Amino acid sequence: MRQLVPSLAGALILSSVVVAIGGAALLFAEPFYQRIVFGFLVNLIVVVGLQVFMGNSDITSYGHISFMAIAAYLVAILATPVAIKRTALATAPFGLSELQLGIVPSVLIAILITVFIAAVVGTMLVRQTGVPASIATLAFLVIVHVVIVNWVDLTRGPRAIYGVPVKANLVWATACAVFAIVVARLFRDSRWGLQLRAASQNIAAAGAMGVRIKRLRLAAWILSAAFLATAGVLFTLFVGTISPNSFYYDLTFLTLAMLILGGSSVSGAVAGAVVVTFGVEVMRFLENGPVLAGVKLPEMFGLTGLFLGAIIVLCMALRPGGLIGADEIDEIWRQRSRARATEVDSALSTLRERAAAKG
16 A cells, blocks of 8 residues: 555556646647547557556567457448448448447447457467567467458458447547556556566576566456557547558557657556657658748658668667656656765754864
């Protein structure tokens, strides 16, 4: 309980930033900028989900976007009106072309099935460590993408699924982002999170102390998958249409760049999402060759990809731990406050000693 209070306070401080961004967009921004903020919130949930697994286990995962894809397609298939599915998914198996569920049941089923798949896959992946584990997650990403592209009767293959009811909004995205931040921070500072991070530093020592490493990794894997599934559901119910390329390499490296730039903490995930989102939007603006100060800039397509690549390379070369690192912002503030207090006490002690010597 003593650790719960500062952890919750730190999570609420981060959440206030997210609420401020979402609230400002909802009250003052035009629809175009609201879409950008909504995309930021969805990506933030994804990055926080990645932090839950990667930040605590120290295993790089390239496959988490697959859970976003699975949940997105499930909610699209279940919630799309029958009138549209009779045309778009006329040959869907299991009688899905004649089935339409409400938004709430569709969301719950999509997330539950995604979590179940994550549990099955996770029991095999958590046995690996280091590079083999990362390669296995990349293979999982490719497998899911291939299944989506080739199971034409169920997913329409490379074509988009359209007609999904648009029900998500900035309020729901903000609420889900806040919930993700709070849960991720509490997990990080819990006994399980501490044990998982300790095991990532020394597996042999943690195992000798009785830490159940595989079980903890699986718990973090499943929790992060639930976050990614939530992000996939939000994205689908906001955009109203999805395609396989929405959940593949581009989104994988975008969200990884956010986590790498910010650091392995929850605060780092939030900071990385904010900085990269702002940078990407600036690059997209410059790509189109805008006029700045009366000067027409040339079109520079591909500038966004260059920006993301530069972030990853420069951050790993100059600041491998990210902008914030493994500590939370409130922890850094308390450490610096204690250091300043110690310096003040030391200075006062020195002054007293000098005064006593003179007296």
